[in-house]
Amino acid sequence: MRRFVFPTVLALTLAATPVFAVNPDEVLADPALEERARNISADLRCVVCRGENIDESNAAIARDLRLLVRERLVEGDSNGEVVDFIVERYGEYVLMKPNSSGANVVLWAAGPALFIAALIAGGLYLRRRSQANETASALSTDEEARLKELLKD
Structure with missing residues (x-):
């Protein structure tokens, strides 16, 4: 072996x-x-x-x-x-390491800029979601009866 x-x-x-x-x-x-x-x-x-x-x-x-x-x-x-x-x-x-000048500045800055934009968008989404009023309405008596009837089967 x-x-x-x-x-x-x-x-x-x-x-x-x-x-x-x-x-x-x-x-x-x-x-x-x-x-x-x-x-x-x-x-x-x-x-x-x-x-x-x-x-x-x-x-x-x-x-x-x-x-x-x-x-x-x-x-x-x-x-x-x-x-x-x-x-x-x-x-x-x-070039294995492209220059970071001229038009390449846009390419070098795009990654970090999009990451920061995604963090901001995610933060705003979570903030709005947590502030939203939860208006969950309770079931009426007819709806509760119908639900119990469906769950029995």
Whole structure:
């Protein structure tokens, strides 16, 4: 049993660790530039995979973006210039953490604003409900007799 359990647990553990999709032919010879490329790539979203950054994605567009990042770094661009170049080409969607300025302010503020509006609406509803007069009318004698008659059956 141990011969089966240990390899299985080991295989599952290794399968659960993140595997970077950077191919050996993409790695830069300069370790400092490669480190910068990895830092930039970690903040760029794959436009196909959506939830993965371009370092983790195996999509062809992610490979193109990784190569583009490295190409721009070799040309001497700063990290900010590389990110600006890619955002200019692909839009702000490629950023894992979108900017909180311009039109995005509406998106960033919508969640908290709707939550506060829901709290206010819920509070008003509960307040009105507790203040409502309960006008439960009692049954007339005929209605009580009819109810007793129906309940006997």
